[in-house]
Amino acid sequence: MRKLLITGMIVAGLCSGIYATYVLSRPEKVIDFGEKIHHDDFDYSALKVDKLKNIGDSAHLLTPNGSFYIVTLKVENNAKRVMHEWNDSMAYIADEAGKEYHPSPEGQEAWDLANGKTSVSLHSTPAGVSETTQIVFDLPADAKNPCLKIWKDVLMEDFFDGVAYRKVNVQL
Numbered sequence: 001m002r003k004l005l006i007t008g009m010i011v012a013g014l015c016s017g018i019y020a021t022y023v024l025s026r027p028e029k030v031i032d033f034g035e036k037i038h039h040d041d042f043d044y045s046a047l048k049v050d051k052l053k054n055i056g057d058s059a060h061l062l063t064p065n066g067s068f069y070i071v072t073l074k075v076e077n078n079a080k081r082v083m084h085e086w087n088d089s090m091a092y093i094a095d096e097a098g099k100e101y102h103p104s105p106e107g108q109e110a111w112d113l114a115n116g117k118t119s120v121s122l123h124s125t126p127a128g129v130s131e132t133t134q135i136v137f138d139l140p141a142d143a144k145n146p147c148l149k150i151w152k153d154v155l156m157e158d159f160f161d162g163v164a165y166r167k168v169n170v171q172l
Contacts (some may be wrong), residue, residue: 002136030170042077045074046148055114075130075131
């Protein structure tokens with residue numbers, strides 16, 4: 001019995017090692033605007049990006065460190081019954097050096113104010129519904145080859161596909 005338990009543990013360890021190697025060695029994939037990043041029952045797609053040197057009018061002007069990137073992101077909840085709870089911070093931009101840039105709260109507030117919107121970073125998308133939002137990032141002038149990436153959490157389907165959505169980039 002003890003020998004069977006030890007054999008089982010060795011096999012489980014080898015399988016875990018093979019799976020971890022597979023997940024970590026998967027190459028990055030670059031997709032175009034409008035293509036979907038699949039995450040369990042949810043799809044994310046960057047529809048466009050606008051690059052601005054400032055946001056607002058002369059009375060409420062906000063200037064970035066380099067450029068504001070306003071990413072229009074579509075979230076589709078393909079689940080049959082589950083509400084999709086998500087927030088803007090699941091999206092981030094990484095440059096070719098691997099530096100990450102997260103949404104800019106100040107930029108988002110200025111953008112929403114300039115466009116007559118109420119700032120909402122937490123979203124609840126019902127099953128079978130899609131939602132579009134604009135997320136503001138402040139990137140320095142020296143950021144090279146920025147890509148939008150998504151990172152939320154690991155769900156059941158992600159376990160089976162090796163968290164594939166984590167390796168998908170949208171070239172901005």
